[in-house]
Amino acid sequence: MIEQLITEGLAIGACYGLFGVAVAIIYKTSDVINFGQGEMGMISTFVTYHILAQYGLPFWLAFVLTMLFAVLLGMFIEFFFMRPAKDPTVLGLIIITLGAEMLLMGLAGWKWGAEQKDFTFPLSVQKVHEPIPGLILNEWSIGVFALTALIMVLLFLFFRYSNLGIAMRATQQNQNAARIMGIKVERVFSFTWGLSSLIGAVAAMFFAARSVLDPNFMMEPFMRAFAAAVLGGLTSIPGVVVGGLLLGLIENFFGYLWPVWKPIVAFVVIIIILTIRPSGLFARHYVKKV
Amino acid sequence: MKGTRSTVFWLMALCVALLLPVQGHAGAPGFDKKEIRIAQWGPQTGPAAPWGSVARGSDLIFKMVNEEGGIHGRKIKYFIRDDQYNPAQTKAVVKELVERRGIFAFVGGVGAACGMAVKDYLAENKVVWVGPSTAINEYVFPVSPYLFGIYPLYDDEASVLAKYVVENLKAQKIGFFYQNDSYGKSGLEGCKKRLATYNMSLVEEISVEPGEKDLSSQMLRLKNSGAEVVFLWVNPTSATIALKTCATIGFKPQWVSSNTLSDFPLMNTITGGLWEGVITGGFGVPPDSDHPLIVKYREAAKKYAPEERCGTFYLAGVLFAEPLIDALQRVGPDLSTEAFLDALNTTKDYQGIGPKITWTPEVHQGTDSIQIQQCGPKGSYILLQDWVQNDLATWK
Numbered sequence: 196m197i198e199q200l201i202t203e204g205l206a207i208g209a210c211y212g213l214f215g216v217a218v219a220i221i222y223k224t225s226d227v228i229n230f231g232q233g234e235m236g237m238i239s240t241f242v243t244y245h246i247l248a249q250y251g252l253p254f255w256l257a258f259v260l261t262m263l264f265a266v267l268l269g270m271f272i273e274f275f276f277m278r279p280a281k282d283p284t285v286l287g288l289i290i291i292t293l294g295a296e297m298l299l300m301g302l303a304g305w306k307w308g309a310e311q312k313d314f315t316f317p318l319s320v321q322k323v324h325e326p327i328p329g330l331i332l333n334e335w336s337i338g339v340f341a342l343t344a345l346i347m348v349l350l351f352l353f354f355r356y357s358n359l360g361i362a363m364r365a366t367q368q369n370q371n372a373a374r375i376m377g378i379k380v381e382r383v384f385s386f387t388w389g390l391s392s393l394i395g396a397v398a399a400m401f402f403a404a405r406s407v408l409d410p411n412f413m414m415e416p417f418m419r420a421f422a423a424a425v426l427g428g429l430t431s432i433p434g435v436v437v438g439g440l441l442l443g444l445i446e447n448f449f450g451y452l453w454p455v456w457k458p459i460v461a462f463v464v465i466i467i468i469l470t471i472r473p474s475g476l477f478a479r480h481y482v483k484k485v
Numbered sequence: 486m487k488g489t490r491s492t493v494f495w496l497m498a499l500c501v502a503l504l505l506p507v508q509g510h511a512g513a514p515g516f517d518k519k520e521i522r523i524a525q526w527g528p529q530t531g532p533a534a535p536w537g538s539v540a541r542g543s544d545l546i547f548k549m550v551n552e553e554g555g556i557h558g559r560k561i562k563y564f565i566r567d568d569q570y571n572p573a574q575t576k577a578v579v580k581e582l583v584e585r586r587g588i589f590a591f592v593g594g595v596g597a598a599c600g601m602a603v604k605d606y607l608a609e610n611k612v613v614w615v616g617p618s619t620a621i622n623e624y625v626f627p628v629s630p631y632l633f634g635i636y637p638l639y640d641d642e643a644s645v646l647a648k649y650v651v652e653n654l655k656a657q658k659i660g661f662f663y664q665n666d667s668y669g670k671s672g673l674e675g676c677k678k679r680l681a682t683y684n685m686s687l688v689e690e691i692s693v694e695p696g697e698k699d700l701s702s703q704m705l706r707l708k709n710s711g712a713e714v715v716f717l718w719v720n721p722t723s724a725t726i727a728l729k730t731c732a733t734i735g736f737k738p739q740w741v742s743s744n745t746l747s748d749f750p751l752m753n754t755i756t757g758g759l760w761e762g763v764i765t766g767g768f769g770v771p772p773d774s775d776h777p778l779i780v781k782y783r784e785a786a787k788k789y790a791p792e793e794r795c796g797t798f799y800l801a802g803v804l805f806a807e808p809l810i811d812a813l814q815r816v817g818p819d820l821s822t823e824a825f826l827d828a829l830n831t832t833k834d835y836q837g838i839g840p841k842i843t844w845t846p847e848v849h850q851g852t853d854s855i856q857i858q859q860c861g862p863k864g865s866y867i868l869l870q871d872w873v874q875n876d877l878a879t880w881k
């Protein structure tokens with residue numbers, strides 16, 4: 196029983212962590228929390244659903260096409276929603292993301308309707324494997340673990356060694372200095388939104404496979420992923436994933452012992468940790484100098 | 486300057502004119518020699534839009550009535566308003582309908598909170614409300630003279646289902662997984678009361694918040710309890726996650742659920758086929774049955790609303806409107822709110838595609854009966870038990 200609690204907790208936690216990474220990437224570059232992140236993932240998942248249902252393409256092809264769409268969607272929102280904002284404050288930009296969230300949700304309701312749908316996903320939650328006696332993993336969990344690890348490694352290499360990754364970090368630290376150094380800050384923002392949208396779309400597909408697909412299905416996972424990101428530290432990508440894993444474990448253990456308290460226990464823990472470490476468990480606390 | 490002042494004055498005058506009450510049918514009794522105005526709110530957009538088919542289902546039966554000449558020469562004029570499952574919106578649309586359109590009666594109406602937001606307003610304005618699309622005790626206890634309930638109460642339903650699983654399935658270990666609100670808690674109470682008559686108690690009872698997406702710890706707890714039968718008193722999304730999680734952890738109890746999850750084609754699709762075998766209560770004859778009225782409605786739906794899926798909730802809209810039409814027919818040509826109330830209060834054992842309905846001036850909960858249905862292959866309906874009353878109902 197305890198093994199299943201751990202594996203299930205880690206699996207959903209990894210999914211929170213993966214989605215939290217999508218939130219953290221935009222935050223790392225622009226200090227903006229994108230409240231439309233969940234709905235961006237939702238729209239991308241609906242696009243996969245649409246491709247599968249309408250055109251009957253194989254899943255891998257639908258997945259690739261959706262990833263292209265997700266990148267486009269992220270860049271589109273940055274270009275047409277965020278960039279036109281005149282003399283934007285961080286709060287103003289956050290409000291714009293809220294507007295984008297409502298727009299995307301309305302769009303999905305109009306196009307695909309509010310009735311719940313089954314999202315066909317190749318990694319089944321019903322097919323289980325037992326790699327080590329006692330350790331039961333379903334295909335969905337194996338997929339989440341593998342993909343989260345892969346994305347983590349790729350992001351680490353990208354931010355550490357690629358010019359674009361370094362430019363993104365520089366932009367977050369000081370936009371003006373980055374400009375002076377020849378970095379095209381606007382392009383960095385567009386790329387950031389595209390990358391974040393892509394990672395968010397992958398995580399959203401995993402969430403849809405575990406529950407149902409409807410225009411609201413990402414609201415609650417977004418809140419949990421955001422909480423996980425805050426717990427781990429919004430500026431530390433490994434921290435966000437570890438925050439997600441911790442959240443999943445805390446919820447599952449407390450949920451087993453005291454089911455009534457499950458929905459709030461994680462948030463209580465977060466409040467306690469943030470009181471002690473305001474930047475989260477793994478992020479370095481820094482103050483921007485004016 | 487003078488020009489600006491004049492513009493401001495006239496603009497203000499226009500605003501005041503627009504804000505003045507518009508003379509519509511305000512104060513009208515809701516009918517005239519040619520028509521009877523009936524209305525329903527329901528979520529046509531937003532998160533609860535799947536339940537919007539209830540309001541459109543009522544439209545079907547009103548169209549059928551009108552094609553047959555109406556009721557004593559009067560056609561039914563039917564209004565649907567989208568409240569997006571938002572009580573504030575419900576209040577706004579109901580006020581608009583009552584004060585500007587002059588509504589004789591409301592039928593159906595999805596959402597407990599939405600209904601509670603307008604219950605007193607409708608009574609104050611003497612507008613009759615027949616068949617709210619949800620079951621909450623506050624609608625019918627104490628009796629509200631203008632409100633007539635059809636939907637079986639959740640505690641009655643859970644009680645009947647618990648009796649079935651103990652006596653027919655010989656279940657000894659029963660668990661209960663419920664939504665943490667009045668819907669879930671009513672079901673839990675009904676089940677507990679029934680089990681107490683067999684000197685039994687639940688082996689596990691676990692609540693869930695409606696939005697939770699990870700139910701693994703709750704399902705592991707139910708598995709650990711050894712429950713052979715688990716009651717699911719939750720929404721469709723939570724039910725889907727519960728069944729998918731249980732498939733992962735290797736827990737296969739007999740699931741039993743409320744009529745709110747009795748749209749088998751939908752549930753079977755969204756659970757990826759896991760809904761097959763689930764037992765639920767049913768407040769209407771299954772949509773795929775060969776009951777003469779269901780056949781008639783299915784044919785009419787092909788004609789009037791070919792785009793609609795003639796499922797459980799669409800037909801629920803028909804079901805809620807049937808006794809209203811019956812009472813209007815019994816009133817005769819001399820229609821008035823009082824005469825209509827008299828007819829409703831003397832409804833006895835009326836049966837359309839739902840259970841037998843009886844209303845008296847003292848009791849406005851029309852029934853405590855449900856059918857027991859099971860999801861068969863491809864979302865088909867298997868009738869396990871025909872209409873059965875709750876012999877433990879205390880309100881009768």
